[in-house]
Amino acid sequence: MPALVLNNISKRYGDVQALDGINLQIQDGEFCVIVGPSGSGKTTLLNIIAGFTKPDDGEVTVDGKPYNQLSPRDRNIGMVFQDIGLFSHLTVRKNISFGLEIKKSSKKDIDKRVEEIADRLKIRKLLDKKVRLLSGGEAQRVAIGRTLITNPSFFLFDEPLGNLDANLRVEMLTEIKRLHLHLKKTFIYVTHDQEQALSAASRVMIMKDGKALQKGPPREIYNNPIGKFVAEFFGVPSMNLIDGTIIPEEDGSLFQGAGLNVKVKGYSQSKKAEVTLGVRPTDVVVGNQITEDGFGTINSLELLGDKNQIYLTLEQEKSIIAVTSPEVRPELEERVKIKLKENRIFLFDRDQGGRLYP
Amino acid sequence: MSERIKRKGKIPVNIIMLLPTNIIILFLIIIPTILVIWFSLVNFQPTFGINFWQSKFVFLDNYFKILMDDEFVKAVIRTVYISLICLGVEFTIGLLIASILTGNIHGKKILYPLLIIPIMIPPIVIGNNFWLIFSANGPVNQIISIILNTEFKASWFSHPKYAIIPIILSEIWHWYPLTFLILFSGLVNISTSEIRAAKILGATEWQLSWRIKFPKLKGIITIALVIRMMEALKVFDVVHLLTHGGPGTRTQTISFYLFKYGFKYSRISYVSAGAWIILFISLLGFSLALRSVLVERK
Numbered sequence: 001m002p003a004l005v006l007n008n009i010s011k012r013y014g015d016v017q018a019l020d021g022i023n024l025q026i027q028d029g030e031f032c033v034i035v036g037p038s039g040s041g042k043t044t045l046l047n048i049i050a051g052f053t054k055p056d057d058g059e060v061t062v063d064g065k066p067y068n069q070l071s072p073r074d075r076n077i078g079m080v081f082q083d084i085g086l087f088s089h090l091t092v093r094k095n096i097s098f099g100l101e102i103k104k105s106s107k108k109d110i111d112k113r114v115e116e117i118a119d120r121l122k123i124r125k126l127l128d129k130k131v132r133l134l135s136g137g138e139a140q141r142v143a144i145g146r147t148l149i150t151n152p153s154f155f156l157f158d159e160p161l162g163n164l165d166a167n168l169r170v171e172m173l174t175e176i177k178r179l180h181l182h183l184k185k186t187f188i189y190v191t192h193d194q195e196q197a198l199s200a201a202s203r204v205m206i207m208k209d210g211k212a213l214q215k216g217p218p219r220e221i222y223n224n225p226i227g228k229f230v231a232e233f234f235g236v237p238s239m240n241l242i243d244g245t246i247i248p249e250e251d252g253s254l255f256q257g258a259g260l261n262v263k264v265k266g267y268s269q270s271k272k273a274e275v276t277l278g279v280r281p282t283d284v285v286v287g288n289q290i291t292e293d294g295f296g297t298i299n300s301l302e303l304l305g306d307k308n309q310i311y312l313t314l315e316q317e318k319s320i321i322a323v324t325s326p327e328v329r330p331e332l333e334e335r336v337k338i339k340l341k342e343n344r345i346f347l348f349d350r351d352q353g354g355r356l357y358p
Numbered sequence: 359m360s361e362r363i364k365r366k367g368k369i370p371v372n373i374i375m376l377l378p379t380n381i382i383i384l385f386l387i388i389i390p391t392i393l394v395i396w397f398s399l400v401n402f403q404p405t406f407g408i409n410f411w412q413s414k415f416v417f418l419d420n421y422f423k424i425l426m427d428d429e430f431v432k433a434v435i436r437t438v439y440i441s442l443i444c445l446g447v448e449f450t451i452g453l454l455i456a457s458i459l460t461g462n463i464h465g466k467k468i469l470y471p472l473l474i475i476p477i478m479i480p481p482i483v484i485g486n487n488f489w490l491i492f493s494a495n496g497p498v499n500q501i502i503s504i505i506l507n508t509e510f511k512a513s514w515f516s517h518p519k520y521a522i523i524p525i526i527l528s529e530i531w532h533w534y535p536l537t538f539l540i541l542f543s544g545l546v547n548i549s550t551s552e553i554r555a556a557k558i559l560g561a562t563e564w565q566l567s568w569r570i571k572f573p574k575l576k577g578i579i580t581i582a583l584v585i586r587m588m589e590a591l592k593v594f595d596v597v598h599l600l601t602h603g604g605p606g607t608r609t610q611t612i613s614f615y616l617f618k619y620g621f622k623y624s625r626i627s628y629v630s631a632g633a634w635i636i637l638f639i640s641l642l643g644f645s646l647a648l649r650s651v652l653v654e655r656k
Contacts, residue, residue: 052554072557079558085551089573099559102569143555150559 003028003186004154009058011044018044020210031180031187035194036207042190046158051075078147082159084139086131092142093127099150117145137168154186173200194234206230228353231278231346240320242277243350259315260294262340267347267357275356278346284322285339286310286330292337298330398630405624420631429607430632433615440611441590444529445583452537460545477535485599488528515601521609528596533589537582544578577651584647591640612636
């Protein structure tokens, strides 16, 4: 049985449709990541789950119980906020113990629980510090510790790593993943950074303009994007999108755009059409001993050791990225042959963004 | 190095620019202050025929005399008493309104300017309004008449005990917007995340106020109280307009006392000493109050 069910949630702010009929079922113990560009309604959705915002329409149920009328206080949720929101007038210890102290637990219990949590999050040394003196990463750990104390049945993370630098972000994400493994509780994690989503999630929901575009395990979304937006948004570096025309042929179709002539064998249709071709950077082959689909000039090179990231300019000033093995050693400004892996090509409707092929 | 506008044999421009302000400060603050110190130490009293140049140095005599004056001591106590009542009531009203306005209520945009109108009205208008409200045929007496169902015609301003009530009420009405504004700005500055975090951890509204909002507002509350206290200690306009310190000396405040003896009876040296005593007491009180805020900040 799913732990948390969102049933047709809608929310409107004036003229803006913040959420438009969101349905989501999250299983007990799942790590669900909600990802989308800013303004896509993901934080609103989180606030509705937490009870800070009332939906105009739709229902939140947890373990079969309706949650709409419950105040945040009675929902038994842990939440980590984007701007952390530690109680700045209290010490770290008092921040962590807050949840138990307002429930008037005995001092012995509180102390025991605080130390347990401090040990798990490696913040024992900080316990008597003022929170104002904490670094970003430390503050984040304390914020997580503060939510742990009441033993909530699920956790909400609202862009928790947004304010941290890159190294710390990776470290904290690992920490959060470890916490999830250990607690076996439901985690709902909101972010605009799909790299985090890819690495952490057991399931991802991609949102745009208040709508859920696609839901599923990250691999599946990566390999099987539903449309142009998801394809471009999900994956690092982004999928290359090339506008062009598809021309019917005897055994399939031919894509023409930005100087490329790509045969798409599996796709057949009766007349010419304007489409967008999508191909992941890892599926662009660069070299001289290949039958080419077209040519490109190397604009910039990033030799990353384990792989090369090549920035190419095609005709009509179209830029694409290719990720190749480190053995491929092209020169800057060199004109090279380009081949797109045949079975890894996507075709999207140019205007609507829907997927045409495969 | 910064360029200085300075030529040989001429006064630098920056000094010329600052001169008018400094002259004003000199005549309005520095010279009077020095004069008041001097006056408080001599027996200058024009009505007794003792002119300024004839006055003799009497050291702290004026200070001892005024401290022994029952009327002065009572005026001080009365002023503190009025201030504390005003402060208490204004603080409660201010906090209440501020809490309501930080919540999600309709008509905020209209309420907000309406609520701060009193502070923008000149004291003399407020004094006259309250004089009308509490006059023998005024609305207060009429409302009480209706409630009691008999004719009620109290002359508020000449009653030895109740004459102070219109004064306190007008002060409260005039100044509650100040505490409200300061507390409101403090309340809206508490981050939403902190409040939400407390809520989701299970805090009730009461616990939220008591454990999060109040401790965080401590500094701003002290500052609000100090600013309001400074204003309250100076209460003069309404006393002058409503009761003239009467009946007898029953509603006399410090500033009214000093005004009466200084400008009516011309006992300049005497009231100078009184002014210094008041200044000393207030400075001591305020610095203690503000120190607690500053220590907190460190």
